[in-house]
Amino acid sequence: MSEQIVKRVVIAGGGTAGWVAAAALVKQLGPLLDITLVESDEIGTVGVGESTIPTSRSFHDLLTINEQAFMRATQATFKLGISFENWGKPGDRYIHSFGEIGKRSTWMADFHHFWLHAQARGFGGSLADYCFELQASQAGKFAKAEGVPINYAYHLDATLYARFLRGLAEPAGVRRVEGKIAQVEQHPETGFLTALVLASGTRVEGDLFLDCTGFRGLLIEQTLETGYDDWTRYLATNSAIAVQTRSVGPAIPLTRAIAHQAGWRWRIPLQHRVGNGIVYCSDFLSDDEAQAQLLGDVEGEVLTEPRVIRYQTGARRQVWNKNCVALGLASGFIEPLESTSIHLVKVAITRLIQEFPFGGCSEALAARFNAQSRYEIEGIRDFITLHYHLTQRDDSPFWDRCRTMEIPDSLAQRMALFRDAAQAYKEGNDLFRVDSWVQVLLGQGLAPRSYHQLARMMDADTLAGALATLKSNIDTAVARMPSHQDFLAQYCPAGDA
Numbered sequence: 001m002s003e004q005i006v007k008r009v010v011i012a013g014g015g016t017a018g019w020v021a022a023a024a025l026v027k028q029l030g031p032l033l034d035i036t037l038v039e040s041d042e043i044g045t046v047g048v049g050e051s052t053i054p055t056s057r058s059f060h061d062l063l064t065i066n067e068q069a070f071m072r073a074t075q076a077t078f079k080l081g082i083s084f085e086n087w088g089k090p091g092d093r094y095i096h097s098f099g100e101i102g103k104r105s106t107w108m109a110d111f112h113h114f115w116l117h118a119q120a121r122g123f124g125g126s127l128a129d130y131c132f133e134l135q136a137s138q139a140g141k142f143a144k145a146e147g148v149p150i151n152y153a154y155h156l157d158a159t160l161y162a163r164f165l166r167g168l169a170e171p172a173g174v175r176r177v178e179g180k181i182a183q184v185e186q187h188p189e190t191g192f193l194t195a196l197v198l199a200s201g202t203r204v205e206g207d208l209f210l211d212c213t214g215f216r217g218l219l220i221e222q223t224l225e226t227g228y229d230d231w232t233r234y235l236a237t238n239s240a241i242a243v244q245t246r247s248v249g250p251a252i253p254l255t256r257a258i259a260h261q262a263g264w265r266w267r268i269p270l271q272h273r274v275g276n277g278i279v280y281c282s283d284f285l286s287d288d289e290a291q292a293q294l295l296g297d298v299e300g301e302v303l304t305e306p307r308v309i310r311y312q313t314g315a316r317r318q319v320w321n322k323n324c325v326a327l328g329l330a331s332g333f334i335e336p337l338e339s340t341s342i343h344l345v346k347v348a349i350t351r352l353i354q355e356f357p358f359g360g361c362s363e364a365l366a367a368r369f370n371a372q373s374r375y376e377i378e379g380i381r382d383f384i385t386l387h388y389h390l391t392q393r394d395d396s397p398f399w400d401r402c403r404t405m406e407i408p409d410s411l412a413q414r415m416a417l418f419r420d421a422a423q424a425y426k427e428g429n430d431l432f433r434v435d436s437w438v439q440v441l442l443g444q445g446l447a448p449r450s451y452h453q454l455a456r457m458m459d460a461d462t463l464a465g466a467l468a469t470l471k472s473n474i475d476t477a478v479a480r481m482p483s484h485q486d487f488l489a490q491y492c493p494a495g496d497a
Contacts, residue, residue, distance in 0.1 A: 005360040006323075007034055010206030012181060012196060012219055014039030016158050017328030017345045018212035019165035024349045026172040027063050029356065035173065038196055038204055040180045050268045050275040051079060051255045051339035052153040054098050055431075059346040063168070071492035073164040074156040075271040077251045078484060080137035082338065086259040087444060089392045094443030095254070096338075098151040099133025101435050102470065109452035112438050114463065116422055116448060117455035123464050127442060129471045131435075132478070137254045141481035144491070148477070153339070155255065155268045155275075177204055181213075184223040192323045192361070193219060208357065211326040215333070220316055220326035227317040228332075234385045234408065235313040236401060237263045237335055241291055242277040242307060245300040250485035257337060258297075261285070261396040264337065265297060271494045273303060279335060284398040311335070315381075319373045320366040325352060332377055337387060340380050340431070348373060376429045382411040383432050383440070390415065390444040415446065422448035 009025060011018050014037060022037050060070065070076065081097035088094075102111025111130065118124030128134050133151055136142060144150065170176060179198035187194055195205040211219035220226050232238065251269035258265045263280035278294040285293075291306050315332030319325060326332075328345045351372060357365050389407050393399035407415075414437070417423045424437040455463060482490075 006207040011037040013212035022169040076156040097134035099131040113452040116451040142484040248300040262398040323361040422451035
């Protein structure tokens with residue numbers, strides 16, 4: 001213990017990223033570390049990350065968080081997927097659900113190949129018929145029961161979530177220091193960070209620093225000048241406006257992503273309100289136009305003043321530089337279309353716990369961490385780019401740009417593989433599963449020219465019977481479920497926020 005080189009961990013910034021990091025570190029490595037979080041009540045946070053993906057549940061399991069307590073504290077609702085509206089062309093709608101499509105019946109070919117063969121023979125209905133979570137989301141249903149697996153995530157209030165995690169971290173030993181960071185001190189020879197100096201004059205010394213200062217990247221960029229790779233050529237949106245409204249109806253277990261002429265709008269139902277926002281490219285839509293469009297679309301009483309958020313899609317060239325690790329918006333930003341921002345914080349802090357530099361911040365550790373982080377965020381970049389590029393929309397200059405733009409070779413290869421042979425895959429640190437790629441590729445209108453011929457070994461009656469049974473079982477299970485709103489009222493009712 002006395003020989004440890006890295007013991008004092010300093011987290012610069014609070015918000016979701018800072019308190020996720022603090023809660024995870026103190027829970028998993030608390031006795032080995034001294035953890036200090038520096039934040040200022042005067043500095044606001046972006047705080048609109050209100051939608052998650054199912055990996056949040058695994059992260060909560062690591063922290064032994066009680067689901068009902070968490071959901072009550074954050075006014076959370078359940079999320080079974082995302083409803084994409086007007087993306088392929090105006091009037092289109094499909095759901096990217098978190099569920100498994102069909103059954104994993106063979107190692108040779110995924111379920112969608114059997115469905116494609118049925119389509120070619122004139123039966124089989126919609127692929128959506130064979131996903132339990134998708135059908136439940138469309139019906140506005142939700143339930144948890146022993147022996148009935150359901151894959152879900154959460155809609156949550158990001159500000160309340162940070163407060164909830166702080167309530168776990170501080171009693172467990174995390175020290176919070178209030179104040180603005182006025183200066184970052186570095187070792188004169190190595191350039192390693194040594195201390196944060198606050199406006200009050202207080203010095204907070206550390207061995208490892210986590211940059212959770214948001215887009216400004218106070219440590220990773222302003223101090224260490226790490227560099228940033230701009231991905232605007234793939235993802236052109238650069239602005240968002242967020243506003244909260246009072247709920248006017250039951251909460252549905254879906255995030256809505258509604259495309260418009262220069263981007264998209266989100267609608268996220270919580271227990272006490274609805275989170276709304278518009279994402280757009282300022283080259284094609286002014287702030288005033290975007291705000292008018294957003295406020296014209298929302299339902300219910302507006303509870304907050306609309307606020308504009310500027311961003312540049314891209315990634316830090318290194319998220320671990322010297323003895324600084326950037327988390328959240330400080331590490332890079334992929335727009336929130338598939339709700340990956342909070343996931344990236346959680347996977348990064350989990351990786352840091354696994355690869356913690358107890359013996360010092362070595363180049364080998366940083367290189368490994370950076371390579372894993374880059375692979376993952378590039379995979380997410382490709383998945384988000386797919387939504388914009390694979391479209392038939394030609395009704396605005398923005399969509400013309402998206403439809404005709406050059407895309408990463410890695411994404412072009414995936415699209416060609418699906419177009420030619422209906423093949424989709426997940427490997428390495430890929431976040432999105434085969435089911436996710438298939439739902440979006442088909443939902444955006446890419447029809448495969450061919451598929452695996454294994455299904456030809458089944459006679460048509462057998463295949464039709466198997467598909468009908470699967471659909472019937474899903475329909476029956478969904479019919480028995482309570483409404484999402486009724487389940488929330490019974491399982492985790494939240495009081496006034």
